[in-house]
Amino acid sequence: MNPLIRAVLSLFAAPRLNMREDYPKVRRFQRRMAARPVSRYRVFDRQILSEDGTHRIPVRVFQPRERRREEVLLFFHGGGWVTGDIESYTPACAAMADLTGCVVASVDYRLAPEHPFPAGLHDCLRVAQVLLDDPQRAGIENADRVVLVGDSAGGNLAAVVSLRLRALGHPGAKRQILLYPVTHWDHDPATSPFPSVRNHGEDYRLTNTEVQDYLELYVPDPDERRSPLVAPLMAEDLSGQPDTLMITAELDLLRDEAEAYARALQEAGNTVRVHRVSGALHGFIALPRFSRALRDAYEVINAFLDEDPVARKSDTDGTESAA
Template identity: 35%
Template structure:
């Protein structure tokens, strides 16, 4: 499931992270870390590729106005719609942290991308992020005219955002909600078990054990939520009604086996899945799309875009 060694470009990313001396994250505190990450976001997202247009606006959310950023491709619409949820352990991230990834996804897929700035823990623990993600998806489905959309809809997310995309797909199926045509889960934070071989072998590469525990504490607040399928959809009794999926994992990621287990659950419940494991990659690799980034990140985005086009072209 993992290559003999980490790819040199991914190793270079790890070396840069080590020089920042951020880990363990818990020792810095949320406020300081968010400030530091704004600096790294700026560095990572400098000189972004152009898209047809971008628009920052708000949509109705369960706690008031919910910020989103809409990315439109070049050309004449209408276009399929992707609702995108960023990663960051439910504690970090936002519209800027994944701007580069969203821009590349727009350019590769030809879809309108709606990036959602959902509420973050610990200020807003579970289920705030889930409620925001679902509300944004409902809005996108109900307002195709505002997006110049065909009405076709996918949800996409990485890491914590991958978990949100999976949960939104489950909620939509169970509640007879918005019609989600496809879901893309990029190294999703689902099904994590400390006894998994990937957790045993690779905790400490990007994701450290104490940081994973800290994220859980910030987001869940109480262990009573851990078995809730809207917190982790691997706990759902039946996944048979959810949208077809692409599930992407990374070989040197402690979350790898949880993502693989979720893909296997989807298949067992009759859901069409394309599963791809990038054996020489690390958690977070898909956001490293800059000049000094990771070539396989571009490969992953291109494959995801192909899957979206195939899904939207299907009868």
């Protein structure tokens, strides 16, 4: 990268925080930044009872200004499994609904460290099962129109939910959109197998140290971090996964592991499309609607949503890739 461009982009780096101590401050800051006029968004809140009946999982449903597609996007937010919620992601989800013309259902899963792995995963899995088993709840005729979507840690959860559904013998979703997801357990530049961890882990939106702190808060047991339920790239069997759109950010330390997961899905016989957003930083899905990175991503997302997964599966068993 041009040194001048690198220097300018470094000005947008996230403040260096000790996430182990500062995560409550980050949560409060995110909510303040996402404060919204009540009349701006067409939303309604629902709750789904957890499988064990011990708590309710909030789900915020966003209606687009103009509904152009039948799909319901089941969204798992980012934030390192530690920060983020349906309040802080409300602007991004409202934009997603309007820019795709789809209903968006955002899941307020439990966060670490108060609720470490696998609590948040169980919440996401439960909501996915309920929606896939009873799609009429969301006003759609069949489960083929449910699309799993997640960014960063939420992309990790979407991928793992798909893996878990297959392991349970559930048909699962037909499609998933993974936005710069976490797929690996090691983000130490000295030991990571991915160049992007070394090249982009210090200067920009997300750092190596922050990702490792998030992982340790989410999964306190070091041995569990290599589980496919935490690091899906470690899964031995990736067959039978949904048609996947993988979107990565050029200047993101997670870029290479996300694209490696896409390749692994392809090699397992799944249909995968990969799109890298040039010049983008981690977390760009939350940028204002006029941003170039956001417009680039939604052009690809809308093209993916326009494809009919049922018809395509009957036409070809191959894979596709676009960089």
